Amino acid sequence: MLRKSLHPILILIVAAALLSSCAAPAAPQVNTVKETVMVTELVQVEKLITATPLPPTPQPGKKIITWWSHWANEPARRQVIETVIKDYETAHPDVDIIISWWDSAPLTDAVRAVMTAGQGAPDIATDVDLINMVNAGWVLDLEDSMPWENFQDGLKAGWQIQGVEGTYNFSPGIQTLMLFYNPTIFDKLGIEVPENYTFTQDEFVDVVKTCSSAGYAGVADAVGNRNYPALFPIWASMVNLVGREEQNKYDIGLQSWDTPEARQVLEWTTQLRDAGMWPSTFSTMTIDEFHVYFHTQQKACMLYVPSWYPGRAFKTEAEGGQSPDFHFKMLRYPLMNGAKFPNQLWTAGDSGYMVLSTTKYPDVAKDILAFMVQPKYGALWTALTNIPSSIKYDPVKDWPTDVEGQEIWQWYWEEIEKVYGGMERTMAAGIPCGDFVDARTGAINQGLPQGLLTIDESIEMMDAKLCE
Numbered sequence: 419m420l421r422k423s424l425h426p427i428l429i430l431i432v433a434a435a436l437l438s439s440c441a442a443p444a445a446p447q448v449n450t451v452k453e454t455v456m457v458t459e460l461v462q463v464e465k466l467i468t469a470t471p472l473p474p475t476p477q478p479g480k481k482i483i484t485w486w487s488h489w490a491n492e493p494a495r496r497q498v499i500e501t502v503i504k505d506y507e508t509a510h511p512d513v514d515i516i517i518s519w520w521d522s523a524p525l526t527d528a529v530r531a532v533m534t535a536g537q538g539a540p541d542i543a544t545d546v547d548l549i550n551m552v553n554a555g556w557v558l559d560l561e562d563s564m565p566w567e568n569f570q571d572g573l574k575a576g577w578q579i580q581g582v583e584g585t586y587n588f589s590p591g592i593q594t595l596m597l598f599y600n601p602t603i604f605d606k607l608g609i610e611v612p613e614n615y616t617f618t619q620d621e622f623v624d625v626v627k628t629c630s631s632a633g634y635a636g637v638a639d640a641v642g643n644r645n646y647p648a649l650f651p652i653w654a655s656m657v658n659l660v661g662r663e664e665q666n667k668y669d670i671g672l673q674s675w676d677t678p679e680a681r682q683v684l685e686w687t688t689q690l691r692d693a694g695m696w697p698s699t700f701s702t703m704t705i706d707e708f709h710v711y712f713h714t715q716q717k718a719c720m721l722y723v724p725s726w727y728p729g730r731a732f733k734t735e736a737e738g739g740q741s742p743d744f745h746f747k748m749l750r751y752p753l754m755n756g757a758k759f760p761n762q763l764w765t766a767g768d769s770g771y772m773v774l775s776t777t778k779y780p781d782v783a784k785d786i787l788a789f790m791v792q793p794k795y796g797a798l799w800t801a802l803t804n805i806p807s808s809i810k811y812d813p814v815k816d817w818p819t820d821v822e823g824q825e826i827w828q829w830y831w832e833e834i835e836k837v838y839g840g841m842e843r844t845m846a847a848g849i850p851c852g853d854f855v856d857a858r859t860g861a862i863n864q865g866l867p868q869g870l871l872t873i874d875e876s877i878e879m880m881d882a883k884l885c886e
Contacts, residue, residue: 630694
C-alpha cells in the first residue's frame with residue numbers, strides 16, 4: 419500500500435535530477451510459489467517463481483485483460499503497475515485486468531511458445547524479443563493510440579525499430595548508464611579518486627589490477643541471464659570516443675566494427691579482462707545476483723549499471739536488497755585516449771510493454787497503456803522506484819503525498835547530481851535488427867570477455883550480421 423509523507427528535500431533533489439536528464443488488483447489465477455535459493459554461497463533471498471498462468475475465469479459482462487510482466491523481483495515497480503491497474507479498473511468497471519509477474523528469461527520463452535501455438539497468449543506483455551515479435555506480425559502498432567506529448571522529449575525515437583514503420587512498445591522508465599564504486603574497498607586499497615571523478619583509460623586498467631591483486635573483481639557485472647552486461651563498459655567508452663548517436667549505430671548493427679575507435683575500445687576491454695575485470699562467476703551469475711555481489715558480499719570494487727539499479731537493490735535486505743547504510747559512490751566513465759565526447763552519458767528507454775496481436779480487446783489493451791502515461795504515474799514511478807521516468811510531470815504538483823521511507827535513499831540522488839549533474843543525457847534512436855543481436859551477444863558479451871574469441875574474430879562475427 420502507498421504510505422504517507424516524503425521528505426521535502428528529496429522532492430527538490432528528484433526534481434533537479436530529472437530536469438538535468440531529460441490495494442492490489444484482483445488476484446491473478448496463477449501457480450505461484452516461493453522458493454528459497456542461494457544467490458551466492460553467503461546470501462539467501464526469496465525468489466518468486468511464477469509458472470505459466472492458468473486461463474482467467476470469465477466474469478459475466480467483464481472484459482478480461484491478461485498482462486504478463488517481468489520485474490517479479492522488483493517490488494517497487496510492481497507497486498506502480500498494480501496502482502495503475504487498480505485505478506484503471508475503478509475508472510472502467512467493465513474491465514478486469516489479471517497480471518502475473520515473471521523473471522525475464524522464462525517470460526520470453528513463454529511468450530514465444532504461446533504465440534507460436536496460437537493460443538493462451540496474454541493481451542499485454544513485457545516487450546521481450548520485440549524485433550522478432552514485430553517481424554512475425556505478433557505485436558500491434560501503438561503509434562496512433564499513445565499520448566506521445568506526455569513523454570520526455572526525444573524518447574519516442576528510442577523505441578522505434580530500424581527499418582520498421584510504427585511504434586510497438588514504450589517504457590515507463592529511463593536508463594542512464596552509471597559507474598559505482600565501493601569507497602571502503604577503494605580506501606583499503608589506497609585507490610584515490612580524481613577530483614573530477616574520472617580515471618583515464620590507462621588509470622582504469624591499473625585500478626582493476628589493484629582490485630584483482632587484492633582478491634576483488636574489478637566490476638560485479640555478469641552475463642548469466644542477460645545478453646548485455648559485458649557491453650556496459652563498451653557502450654560508455656564508445657560514447658566517450660564517438661558520441662551517443664554514433665555509438666548507437668555500432669550497437670544496433672548499422673556501422674562496421676572494423677574502425678580505429680571500435681578497435682581501441684575492444685583492445686582496452688581485453689586489457690581489462692586480463693587485469694581481472696570480471697568475477698569468476700561471470701558466465702553464470704545472474705542480474706539478480708550480481709548486485710548482491712556488489713552491495714552485500716562486497717566482492718567487487720565497482721559496478722557498471724544503468725539507473726534501473728534501485729529497482730533491484732533498494733528493497734529490504736530480506737528480499738535481497740542492499741543495506742541502507744551501504745553508501746556507494748559514483749565515477750564518470752573512464753576518459754578514453756582521444757575522447758571527443760567526455761561529457762555525454764549513455765541514455766536509453768527502460769524495459770516496457772507491448773500489445774499482442776491476438777488480443778480480443780485491442781482498443782482496451784492499448785488504452786490501458788495510454789492510461790499509464792499520466793503525469794501522476796510518472797511521479798509515482800520515480801518516487802517508488804528511484805528511477806527517472808519517461809513521463810513528464812511536475813515534481814511538486816504531481817508528486818505523491820502518500821509515499822514514505824524514501825528519505826533513506828536521498829544520498830543516492832545527491833551523488834547523481836554531484837557526479838553527473840550538467841552532463842548531457844543523450845537518447846539515440848532505434849532498436850537492433852534481427853540477427854545482429856545474437857552476433858553481438860556471442861562476440862562481445864560472451865566470447866571476447868571470456869577469451870574465447872580474438873578481437874578480429876569478434877569484429878568478423880558482428881560485421882557478418884550487420885543490418886541491411
